[in-house]
Amino acid sequence: MPSWWEGLASHLATHRHTFYAADALTHTAGLVIDTGSTDPHTLLAEARRTRPWLSRLLADFFHAQQLLMAPAGSEDAQAAALRERRIQAVPAPLRPAVRAFEAALVAQRENSERLGLRPNQLKTIEIRLDTIRDLALHIHAQGHTSWAGVNVTDVEVFLACNPARRASWLAGLRQFFSHAHRTGVVLHNPAAAVEAPQSRGFRGSTLTLHEQRALYRRWSAGKDVLPHEAFIGLAALLHAATTTELRHLTLDHISTVSRTVRFPGRSVDLSLDNATWRALEGCLAHRSALHTDNPHVLVTRLTRVTTGPAGAAHVRDSLAPVGLLPRVLRSTRLLTLASELDVKQLTVALGMSYAGTAHYR
Helix, strand or coil, rough: CCCCCCHHHHHHHHHHHHHHHHHHHHHHHHHHHHCCCHHHHHHHHHHHHHHHHHHHHHHHHHCCCCCCCCCCCCCCCCCCHHHHHHHHHHCCCHHHHHHHHHEEEEEEEEEEEHHHHCCCHHHHHHHHHCCCHHHHHHHHHHCCCCCCCCHHHHHHHHHHHHHHHHHHHHHHHHHHHHHHHHCCCCCCCCCCCCCCCCCCCCCCCCCCCCHHHHHHHHHHCCCCCHHHHHHHHHHHHCCCCCCCHHHEHHHHHEEEECEEEECCCCCCCEEHHHHHHHHHHHHHHHHHCCCCCCCCCCCCCCCCCCCCCCCCCHHHHHHHHHHHCHHHHHHHHHHHHHHCHHHHHHHHHHHCCHHHHCCCC
């Protein structure tokens, strides 16, 4: 009998339905018999080959019990699959250049991480590939079978399809064609001469002071408000927390003695006000009621039996009762902070770039 067998049985009894737990134990016993080993690495590899449905369960248990190291780059692997899906959507004649561009973006991100610089977010790379995929589909429908024949007119026609996203699309096109020019795919950069005039400063949606006060009363004194809604709302409205910071916030980031939190990606501890701290305590009580080994603060019905963070959709859907997106709350707070604090202080406190904070001034 494996030394971890009783722990697995207890884990399944706590986190899974009885019938499912019994079935999982039976198949795990079959893995031990088939492989003749109780080594977690061996069993997990065999489960991935013969019983894929069981591999996620075993991986989460072994990682939680520290019998296996947590998989490095699991988020990177998921992002790589998303990027590959976008590349496969590009017409075959145009695909090699897009794949080379994707490899260059990933290499640039890895180099920035090694040098301690601010790397491109994985989401940014996906947005760039979205733009190039859409352009490839557009020009292929016009009869282009290579990037060499794309000219300024083709770029302008494509950008005219969505004027609201002209600046974002043009940034991606310039980056792609610059890479294509350096690698000899095209003889000139057709996006270099194209412009996307835009007004300086923030132009997004924000909340009035009256609306902010109404939301604060709801989340600080509301009796029927779910704990995740209250904490997400107050953290974004008062502390400019991002969706990513909220999703990846774990117990290790919280100090109950000093009542401080260090959101992932920030370099300073943040002292929470009474309302936000009570909302955080509500989330922790909800997490304890789930009897989960997931280390994250925001634990859902789907993530309670895993060790991964909640999805971005959960953060967004938690604010559905008030009909707002987290970014609106964050932007409202950033505008206030940008007018009251020095840019350098703001960049250090929130872990943002200078360009990002200057956008709100």
